[in-house]
Amino acid sequence: MRNMLSTSDLSRSSAMGILDIAEDMADISTREVKKLPTLRGQTVANLFFEDSTRTRISFEAAAKRLSADVITFSTRGSSVSKGEGLKDTAQTLAEMGADAVVIRHGASGAPHILASSGWIDAAVINAGDGTHEHPTQALLDAFTIRRRLHGRASRGKALDGVSVLIVGDIVHSRVARSNVWLLTTLGANVCLVAPPSLVPVDLSRWPVTVEFDLDHAIAECAPDVIMMLRIQVERMDAAYFPSAREYSTSWGLNDERFARLPPDSIVMHPGPLNRGLEISSLAADSVRSAVREQVANGVSVRMAVLYGVLTGERKGDA
Amino acid sequence: MSLKQVLVRQATLPDGTRTDILIERGHIVEQGIVSSRSGATTIDADGLLALPGLVDLHTHLREPGSENSETVLTGTRAAAAGGFTAVFAMANTSPVADTAAVVEQVMALGERAGYATVRPIGSVSVDLAGERLSAIGAMASSRARVRVFSDDGHCVWDPLLMRRALEYVKTFNGVIAQHAQEPRLTVGAQMNEGALSSELGLTGWPSVAEAAIIERDVLLAQHVESRLHICHVSSADSVDIVRWAKKRGIAVTAEVTPHHLLLTEDLASDYDSRFKVNPPLRTRDDVEALRGALADGTIDIVATDHAPHPVEAKECEWAAAAFGMLGLESALSVVQTAVVANGFLSWSDVARVMSREPAKIGRLSGYEDPFVIGARANITLYDPTVERVFDASSLASKSTNSPYLGRQLLGRVMTTIHDGYLTVHDGELVSADEVARSASTVKEDERA
Numbered sequence: 002m003r004n005m006l007s008t009s010d011l012s013r014s015s016a017m018g019i020l021d022i023a024e025d026m027a028d029i030s031t032r033e034v035k036k037l038p039t040l041r042g043q044t045v046a047n048l049f050f051e052d053s054t055r056t057r058i059s060f061e062a063a064a065k066r067l068s069a070d071v072i073t074f075s076t077r078g079s080s081v082s083k084g085e086g087l088k089d090t091a092q093t094l095a096e097m098g099a100d101a102v103v104i105r106h107g108a109s110g111a112p113h114i115l116a117s118s119g120w121i122d123a124a125v126i127n128a129g130d131g132t133h134e135h136p137t138q139a140l141l142d143a144f145t146i147r148r149r150l151h152g153r154a155s156r157g158k159a160l161d162g163v164s165v166l167i168v169g170d171i172v173h174s175r176v177a178r179s180n181v182w183l184l185t186t187l188g189a190n191v192c193l194v195a196p197p198s199l200v201p202v203d204l205s206r207w208p209v210t211v212e213f214d215l216d217h218a219i220a221e222c223a224p225d226v227i228m229m230l231r232i233q234v235e236r237m238d239a240a241y242f243p244s245a246r247e248y249s250t251s252w253g254l255n256d257e258r259f260a261r262l263p264p265d266s267i268v269m270h271p272g273p274l275n276r277g278l279e280i281s282s283l284a285a286d287s288v289r290s291a292v293r294e295q296v297a298n299g300v301s302v303r304m305a306v307l308y309g310v311l312t313g314e315r316k317g318d319a
Numbered sequence: 320m321s322l323k324q325v326l327v328r329q330a331t332l333p334d335g336t337r338t339d340i341l342i343e344r345g346h347i348v349e350q351g352i353v354s355s356r357s358g359a360t361t362i363d364a365d366g367l368l369a370l371p372g373l374v375d376l377h378t379h380l381r382e383p384g385s386e387n388s389e390t391v392l393t394g395t396r397a398a399a400a401g402g403f404t405a406v407f408a409m410a411n412t413s414p415v416a417d418t419a420a421v422v423e424q425v426m427a428l429g430e431r432a433g434y435a436t437v438r439p440i441g442s443v444s445v446d447l448a449g450e451r452l453s454a455i456g457a458m459a460s461s462r463a464r465v466r467v468f469s470d471d472g473h474c475v476w477d478p479l480l481m482r483r484a485l486e487y488v489k490t491f492n493g494v495i496a497q498h499a500q501e502p503r504l505t506v507g508a509q510m511n512e513g514a515l516s517s518e519l520g521l522t523g524w525p526s527v528a529e530a531a532i533i534e535r536d537v538l539l540a541q542h543v544e545s546r547l548h549i550c551h552v553s554s555a556d557s558v559d560i561v562r563w564a565k566k567r568g569i570a571v572t573a574e575v576t577p578h579h580l581l582l583t584e585d586l587a588s589d590y591d592s593r594f595k596v597n598p599p600l601r602t603r604d605d606v607e608a609l610r611g612a613l614a615d616g617t618i619d620i621v622a623t624d625h626a627p628h629p630v631e632a633k634e635c636e637w638a639a640a641a642f643g644m645l646g647l648e649s650a651l652s653v654v655q656t657a658v659v660a661n662g663f664l665s666w667s668d669v670a671r672v673m674s675r676e677p678a679k680i681g682r683l684s685g686y687e688d689p690f691v692i693g694a695r696a697n698i699t700l701y702d703p704t705v706e707r708v709f710d711a712s713s714l715a716s717k718s719t720n721s722p723y724l725g726r727q728l729l730g731r732v733m734t735t736i737h738d739g740y741l742t743v744h745d746g747e748l749v750s751a752d753e754v755a756r757s758a759s760t761v762k763e764d765e766r767a
Contacts, residue, residue: 009518087636108636109509109520110590117589118634131638133520178520201517202525 002309004116004125008136008183013159016186020144021156023298023305029066030301040069043311046099046123047073048090050106055272056128056138059296060103063303069311072097087111088120095121101311102126109133124310132173138271139179141302143187145291146226148298149267161188164222168194168215168252169230169279170241172201176271177230181209189226194218196252198241215252219261227262228269229254229280249278259284267291322740322760324359330369330700332690333666340369342696345739345761350692360741362734364700368666371674371689372404372697372737375647376467376496376574376681377550377622380406380437382428383421384413389627389717391425392751394647395434397625397716399742399754401647402699402732404435407681410442411472417442417453419461426463432751433758434742438683441465443484443495447473452484459491466682469496471550472597474532476502481536485545494546494572494680497536499557500598504528509638511584511599519587521637524599526554533557537564537571548680549573551624553598555608562617572680574622575609577646577653578722582606586722592633592640593722596626613672614663620677623650627718645721648714652728655703660729666703700734707731715748 002015011019029037045064049057057073064071074094087106094102101124104112109131116125129135146163147155165184171177171193184191185208192210193200200211212218219227232252234245242248249255254268259281262268268280268290276282285292327340341349341356355361375398381389389397391408398406408425410416416425422439429437441458445451447470458465468488475481475497484495505528510516512523533549537560540547549561552573561573578596583603586594594600612618626643633640654673658664664672670689678686685695707713709723735743740757742749 086631087639088634106636108638110638111636113590114636131520132522172517175520178518202512202523203514203517206514206518 005136005306005310006112006116006125006127007134008139008179008186011183011186013186016143016183017157017159019140019302019305019309020147022308023140023144023301024156026304027298027301036066036068038068039308040064040067040311043100044070044072044098045101045103045307046094046097047071048094048102048104049073049075049128050104050111051129053105053129055296056105059299060128060303062300063307066300067304067307069307072099087115088118091115091121095123099123101307103128105129107131126306126310129175131175133175134179135175136179136183137299137303137306138176139183140306141295141299142180142228142269143183144298144302145269145295146267148294149291159187160184163189163226164224165189165191165226165228166194166218166222166224167191167228167230168254170199170232170236171195171230172199173233173236174230180228181207185209192218192222194252196242196248199236215258219258223263224266225263226267226269227254231271231273231275232279245278253278254280254284256281256283259287262289269295271295321764322757324356325696325736325739325741326353326356326359326361327364327369327698327700328361330364330367332369333670340698342736342739344764345696347690347692347694347696350690362700366704367700367702367733369690370402370666370699370701371670371686372699372735373402373651373673374405374677374681374683374686375403375623375625375650376407376620376677377471378406378408378625378647379411379627379643380408380425381627382412382425387629391428391437392432392434393715393717394625394627395429395432395437396748397645397647397714399434399735399737400715400732400748401649402651402701402735403647404697404699404735404737405438405678405683406435407438407440407467409471410440410469411447415442415446416440417445419454419457419463422458422463422465423461430758430762431755433737433754435737436683438681439463439465440467440469440496443468443470443475444480449473449475449477449480452480452487455484455487456490459493466491466493467496467548468493469498469550471496471498474498474500474502478535478539482539482543485540485547486543489545492546492682494548496548496550497532498550499529499532499536501528501531504531510587510595511601513584513602515584515587519590521587526556526601526605529554529598530556530560533560537561537569540571541567541569544570546570551576551579551598551622552609552618553579553601554605558608558612558617562612565617572619573617574620575613575618576624577621577650577657578644579609580606580613580621580657581653582722587637590637592635592637593644593720595637595640595642596644597642610658610663613658614668620672620680621650621654622677623647627716628720629718633720643720645714645716645718648716649709649721649723649728651701651732652709652730653723655730656728696736696739698736699732701730702733703730705729705731
């Protein structure tokens with residue numbers, strides 16, 4: 002594995018491979034000394050053109066647990082503004098000896114450009130690009146589902162037949178895109194639920210079903226997993242939906258809907274949560290909620306991805 | 320002093336006839352079998368196709384204001400390299416071509432360089448702001464005699480301003496060239512809206528945003544009985560509306576770019592911003608519809624939308640990259656590859672859609688009947704038999720943002736003759752000094 006840009010080109014076996022390595026990494030996190038010497042002497046550069054403290058510290062923790070050195074470049078403000086040239090910034094970090102670049106960028110495809118332009122030799126890991134993909138989020142979601150379903154016997158297990166609802170702002174969601182490709186590759190049945198104005202215009206090539214009515218979807222699918230996406234209130238101003246209240250009433254996981262979910266279903270959310278908007282506190286804090294595990298598992302999965310792009314195989318690929 | 324005679328031997332005209340062509344003082348003076356002339360530049364055109372000099376109704380020369388991307392000199396060198404002898408220079412320069420002073424300056428730069436006739440296009444609105452009409456009358460009566468007006472790069476969105484513009488240019492039989500793009504439907508738009516944009520997470524540019532404006536504007540043109548030209552038609556929906564309008568007798572003409580005849584949206588899959596263009600590359604179905612429309616006359620002409628950009632404007636993430644691609648040097652080869660090789664167009668059709676009709680829409684004289692005695696000698700000699708990899712050596716522009724680099728294309732421009740003198744000879748551009756000298760000689764001859 003040279004880079005981690007997208008889940009759309011991950012085969013079932015390589016996805017399973019990453020999840021199994023993440024299991025090993027998770028075991029380490031339970032030890033007294035939560036650290037491996039695997040990446041000693043290697044440098045991981047976090048290149049964050051967009052604010053995301055959560056994802057950044059998750060990658061930092063992952064790199065440090067593998068004994069890599071971490072350098073971080075963060076820039077605030079507009080995602081695609083002049084003067085913060087992708088090429089110059091990436092090359093600066095490469096000159097400082099980065100072996101892997103973890104990039105978060107507001108423009109879809111920015112990690113792709115970094116990996117294919119020849120500007121740098123470092124491995125590239127996509128930590129979220131525009132409205133395109135967020136592959137490590139999908140990997141941690143798959144990991145979390147697997148652990149919930151199989152516990153300590155998760156190694157080697159896929160997600161065949163698992164029913165997943167992804168609810169919310171699909172059109173702007175990189176989390177949804179990465180999850181659609183990865184979860185279906187692992188055998189899950191994915192149904193997207195959103196108001197039509199928040200569904201991409203043409204989903205003919207996506208291996209999913211689409212529902213506009215959340216209550217109907219819950220009744221029909223009896224979901225094993227319901228993943229609520231963060232809704233951005235700014236979307237309301239762009240007329241995607243009339244009001245936060247109306248959105249919440251129709252597409253939020255409120256207490257009443259939560260009660261109608263199958264008893265062992267898993268509630269997920271990539272965070273940060275808008276409590277009372279797309280998810281109620283009762284749902285978010287219940288035992289069925291995996292929100293906090295998602296955060297913990299994020300570190301294990303990112304360790305597995307860093308390990309994958311920075312060890313042996315990579316040199317053979319180059 | 321006057322120009323050297325040029326004798327073209329054994330050229331094949333678009334209709335298939337073979338002839339010699341003798342050119343003197345800027346005009347064709349003899350055809351058929353012409354006896355040798357001492358002192359004439361003789362060009363062996365055996366096996367070459369003689370096309371009328373190509374005319375581009377949609378070129379961005381970037382001067383004044385963006386001379387780092389292109390100048391009138393470098394842009395017209397690119398034109399000559401592509402077999403063009405006349406280009407219409409778009410108004411979105413800095414300052415905008417919204418006054419007589421700017422259009423006269425651009426035209427004078429073209430005359431001095433001499434590689435091609437430069438006819439400036441005036442903007443419709445002051446500073447392309449879409450609010451007040453620019454100095455349309457002053458530009459029309461200036462030495463540049465502007466007949467085409469366009470806010471290209473921006474849509475004339477305000478329907479009332481569009482109506483007034485259409486009405487106003489009737490004074491001198493002008494035409495409004497509309498960049499059809501409904502702005503609200505294309506906020507932040509990055510590529511064709513469809514399955515691929517949904518996957519790539521790039522904001523879509525739906526074809527309805529083009530078709531909706533075309534529909535409005537053909538009805539306005541009908542209502543005020545004026546002439547409308549649609550720039551770079553890109554979709555099957557738009558073709559249907561233009562076809563409907565023509566059937567009703569509305570005075571609308573339409574252009575398609577070479578890239579929309581050949582390339583599809585799939586090229587955006589790798590986020591390679593060389594393929595970012597406005598309107599965007601669309602689907603295979605759209606390409607087929609555009610080819611058919613060009614063949615049946617629904618679309619009148621091919622125009623390049625040659626849009627040079629410096630390296631840094633393209634060497635970045637897709638959303639930050641500039642829209643636009645080079646087109647002049649590759650246009651004829653792309654047209655041969657996209658619509659001649661597969662029988663959509665004959666070479667006579669190519670002469671019509673790349674020379675006679677664009678000249679007619681822009682009210683540029685001298686291109687009505689190119690191969691008769693007394694005609695102005697604007698001729699392109701083209702070798703349609705070769706197949707080559709289009710590479711950087713094929714470019715003459717100051718910029719390099721061609722989407723065709725590394726791609727196999729048919730045909731090659733061998734010689735371009737503008738106003739009776741050579742601008743391209745044996746596949747090489749004639750030097751700037753020599754071309755400028757020839758251009759000034761033509762002017763002296765005309766004064767004499």
